[in-house]
Amino acid sequence: MTFFEYITVAVSLVLALAVARTVDGLRSSFAAEKRYWVHATWVVIKLTNPMTFWWTIWRFRDVETWNLAAFILIMSWPVVLYLQVTSLVTRQPELVTDWRSHFYEQRTWFFGANVLLNIIGLPLAPLLGAQQSFSMARLVIVALSIVGLATSKQRVHAIIVIGIAITVILGYWLPSYTPAA
Numbered sequence: 001m002t003f004f005e006y007i008t009v010a011v012s013l014v015l016a017l018a019v020a021r022t023v024d025g026l027r028s029s030f031a032a033e034k035r036y037w038v039h040a041t042w043v044v045i046k047l048t049n050p051m052t053f054w055w056t057i058w059r060f061r062d063v064e065t066w067n068l069a070a071f072i073l074i075m076s077w078p079v080v081l082y083l084q085v086t087s088l089v090t091r092q093p094e095l096v097t098d099w100r101s102h103f104y105e106q107r108t109w110f111f112g113a114n115v116l117l118n119i120i121g122l123p124l125a126p127l128l129g130a131q132q133s134f135s136m137a138r139l140v141i142v143a144l145s146i147v148g149l150a151t152s153k154q155r156v157h158a159i160i161v162i163g164i165a166i167t168v169i170l171g172y173w174l175p176s177y178t179p180a181a
Helices: 003-029 037-060 068-088 099-127 132-150 154-173
Strands: none
Touching: 003 037, 003 068, 037 068, 037 099, 037 154, 068 099, 099 132, 099 154, 132 154
8 A cells, every 4th residue: 555545545534524424414405495595505615625625636646755744734624624514514404494594603613614724725736736726716715715704794605605616616626627647
């Protein structure tokens, strides 16, 4: 077993937990009587985040020298993502009666984690051989997330989620469509 395989086992376990938590909340998040489109859009974005991260870590496959600092850096991203997802979709999503209220109650934790995710991602992007668009996208997301931390105005949050969705598509998904050769 290579170091890459060894490390990706740990990363994959945490990413799988994030996916499982998000999928567990999908049905409840999209239930018509309690759905809030901003929250539902975040659920979709956060469901794709672990998949995109897992896809891009393939670029580490040729790294032969690993150390504890590199391992902690690469593991911190999925850990923070998992914590963020648990604020978005609770451990018992069926008990949430109104996703709008839940979202605004969890807003500071959610956006604080989003800022941290993207700050952690800044040094990871060059290590992953990511294009410049990754770093620019991260900076846009950090700025919008800081606005999300600062306000609970619903119109502003609608603009934030649309802006971040567009940034994720153009800055992450399209450049990550194929792994590095």
